[in-house]
Amino acid sequence: MADAYRPIVRGFLLPGCAYYLFVTWGHWRDETGSNLLILGGISLSTAVAYALFRAVLLPEGRTSLARLEAVGLVANLLLYANVLAYMLLHREDERLVYFVLIAVVFSTSGVTLRGTIACVMLSIGTLLWFARDASPVLAEQYAFIGVATSFASVGMATLLRKAILRQIDARLLADQMAQRDSQTGIANRRAIFGRMDELVRARTPFWIGILDLDGFKAINDIYGHAVGDSVLCEVVARLEGRSSDRVRFGRIGGDEFAILVTGEETAETVENLGGELLAAIGRTCAIDHLNLGIGGTIGFAHYPSMGATTRQIFEKADYALYRGKEQARGHAVIFTLNEDRQMRDSLLLERELREADLDAELHLLFQPQMNVMDGRVRSFEALARWQSPLLGGVAPDRFIRAAERAGLIQSVTRILFRKGLDALESWPRDVDVSFNLSAQDIADRAFIFSLVAQVLRRGIDPARIEFEITETAVMKDIGVSRLLLEDLSALGFRIALDDFGSGYSSFEYIDELPLDKIKIDKGFVRKVATSAASREIVAAVITLCRNLDLECVLEGVETEAEMAILAPLSPRIIQGYLYGRPMPSDAVVALLAGQSGSPEAARV
Incomplete structure (x- = not known):
């Protein structure tokens, strides 16, 4: 009043x-x-x-x-x-x-x-x-x-x-x-952060958990938003079944939820709570005569032992979630204090990536894939590189993970793919390029087809472009991944399974996915000189690929001694330092000119 x-x-x-x-x-x-x-x-x-x-x-x-x-x-x-x-x-x-x-x-x-x-x-x-x-x-x-x-x-x-x-x-x-999520009726991001701020001001201990659903985007894409909305409401109903004066839930994003636990709860108690919530969410959802499976991962952090502000605590819970999705998917993960330094480095990397001039700082190197049968290079793998003015050269695995965490991976992929096409246009037309796609890239059908549109606008033959995927990139939802890869294959693009043998179900992917090439993980290749088992595995995969009419690439071949051992196995394509290190595009042009003798004739 x-x-x-x-x-x-x-x-x-x-x-x-x-x-x-x-x-x-x-x-x-x-x-x-x-x-x-x-x-x-x-x-x-x-x-x-x-x-x-x-x-x-x-x-x-x-x-x-x-x-x-x-x-x-x-x-x-x-x-x-x-x-x-x-x-x-x-x-x-x-x-x-x-x-x-x-x-x-x-x-x-x-x-x-x-x-x-x-x-x-x-x-x-x-x-x-x-x-x-x-x-x-x-x-x-x-x-x-x-x-x-x-x-x-x-x-x-x-x-x-x-x-x-x-x-x-x-x-x-x-x-x-304004404090409620319009779709599910539970507290929204504003309300959760407001409550956390109140608890911090009152110096009241609490745990904040971030729950990220697994498989939800695939349900949305396949069955539509109406079914997806029903699934979200069912998830909320199951969460709310565990709400109390000390446990509060909120929706902070599309398929992300917050779990706010107040009071002096132990890490073990919170971890058990997270396990119970995930078990409840993991039960099959019966929606419109469909039995839909969904899962989740939770990251938890504690105030005040793990940070002094709302932002610090939330960032640490988010980091725990990311670690959980990488290493313990489907479980509740607690942030540990010994991860502080690792997280600070990670946040610094993310900040620099956000502030970077990606178009100027990102570039590609190309590593040849040698056909040992005729001694010619017919394809190059495009390898991402980032030269930061502050951090210097950053290892690809580090900045790709940082880009995924920061939601920048599609910007990175789009820029690198464009630069890969620029290079490809300067090469002979019988030479191809192999380009890596991340898990987040594959999960977004619209984004993948925006890359396809780039190729078609330039008039490049899709058969000259090979998309490399890993087991981890498709394992979230192999059904959705298969449909996308089948569409790409139907358009003429080639599909390669990278790091074959590094996971647990590689042979299932050979059967499920429309593959053109298998790249044997370098961990096996490097052990052929000392391990009879590795040698037999490599030989078996080469034979399998030959019988299935798939190309087989041996990665990581670095010495003549390794090649001498591999030669009796009749490998066809080798990628490794023995036949070429990653090189810039102008060096590729020089290499191809040297092997063809007449690059203009090869370009036709």
Whole structure:
């Protein structure tokens, strides 16, 4: 109520101050002697008081209802005092109407209904007191006007307060809605962060967990947003089943949720809670006759032991989530203090990546894939490189992970892919390029086809472009990945499975995915000289690829000794330092010119 009425009172005081300065000037012009001192003094005092009330007692900001009521009451009494003094010194029956006018003013400037009624009764009572000395006809008219004005003023005051209360209710409802996620009805990001800020100010211990759903985007893409929304609501219902005074949930992103646990809970208790929540979420969702599976990973951090601010704690929970998705998907992960340095380095890397001129700082090197059967290079793998002005050269695995965490991976991929196409256009047309896609790239069908559009706009033969994927990039949802890769293959693009043998279900991917090439993980290749098992595995994969009409690439061949051992296995394509280190595009052109003898003829 005070917040709603404060601007009304402040708005009344400003013109009131100006009006009584004008009245003071009028008294100075028209009055003399004691009348000037009395009337001029009262009006000038009123103007000064109104100015002080507005500046000192009712500044911008929150004001208590009691102070607001007191200011409104005194302001009304000063207004009344001006009219009363004038009538006592200049009794004019026709000017008794002033008391009617100020009664109407009181109906709007009075803060509380009790104060308004008191001021209106005072004004009308004074009117009737003065009117008793008027003629009977005039007295009767003023009596009628006074009664009518009393009812009208109280009615206006009541209506105004009802309107204000409705506005207050509407504002409260809007505030509540602003604190709620419109889709699921639970607390939103603003509400969760606001509550965390309150707990930090009160120095109340709490845990914040970030839950990220696994498989939700695939459901959204395949079955549509309506089914996706139903899944989200089902997830919320399962979470809310575990809510309490100490456990609160909120939605902070598309498929990300916050878990706020207040009180002195141990890490073990919170980890168990996370496990129970994930088990509840992991039960099959029956939506529109569909049985949909979904999972999740949670990262937890604790205030105050792991940070002093809301932002620090949230960042550490987010880091724990990211580590969990990399190393312990489907589990609740607690941030540990010995990860502080690692996280600071990671955040520094992310910050530099966000602030970088990626177009200028990112570039590609190309490593040849040698066909040992004819001694010619027919393809190059494009390798991402980042030269940061502050950090220097950053290892690809580090900045690619940082780009994924920061949500910048598609910007990185788009820039590097464009530069790869620029290089490809300068090469002979029988030479291809192999380009790596991240898990986030593959998860976004629209983004992948924006890359396809680049190729088609340039008129490049899709068969010259090979997309390399890893097991980890497709394992989140092999069904969705298969559909995307089948579409790319149908358009003429080639698909390669990188680091074959580094995971646990590689042979399943050979059967499930539309592959053109297998790249054997260099971990096997480097052990062929010392491990009979590795040698047999490499030989078996080469034979398998030959039988399935797949190209097979041996990665990481660095020495003649390794090649001498591998030669009896009849490998066809080798990629490693023995046949070429990563090189810039102009060096590729020189290499190809040397092996062809006539690059212009090869370009056709």
